[in-house]
Amino acid sequence: MTGTADAPTRTRRSSDLSRYSAEAEDHPVAVTRRDGEALVLMSQREAEGRARLLDLAARLITVVLEDTGTLVERMSRAFPWMLALSPTDRETCAQDLIDAARASLSTNQPHLAVSELTSWKETATAVAAGLGRTDVEWLDEDSGLEPVERP
Template identity: 65%
Template structure:
């Protein structure tokens, strides 16, 4: 058994799949497994979660590439049209969000780890949602002394 180190993919023979199915499936739960065959092209076995993350990353890549080709507006403006939740962020945070998402997408592509870009985008979306709900980083005033209240 060898490992394709660029993307953490383990290589297994098709006979391993039939003889040690539980072991191969456990590996595929953790990372994609390439199954080689004598009679055809190798196949890749991966979890649905991994396949969904890769599809989501490709969709994000297509959207970012489309935005980068537009010379009429900045990346932040284009991203606020693509992701309207970004409008809940300040202009400075919109710019930081755009940069962080692009950087995370680049890291995802270069490492084969789709979750990096997805997690960054999700983190910013959750921040925008919290800000829109009125939560902020303003300090909270806490009571210094215990207050007694009547029982309802």
């Protein structure tokens, strides 16, 4: 993958690093050096997001290359927490994760896939804990906690 999405937005000389280091909180910054290869300065959050995206991509490649079972079955083996979801939600989850990973990789925006993965995993955790099994009664605070239709 090459192109402008991969390149840091700003380039600075190493002698200017302290003056511009705060820029790395917003986006990666290329730091050029006279005596060596350029370095890239980025936030820990950015680096961790990229690492999580690469981990997700590696798992998805493994899923795609397997030849036994449906996509949902293969995804459930790669992400065992998916088994807590209903069969319909597993199908939706599998497609959502693939779509988010494709979007993240093609736009160099790791947060798209990372947030999708986190959302589905947290949903599966909540379902496994028994949340969502009972009907919720919606109450209106303004009318003395009278039951109302779902907002």
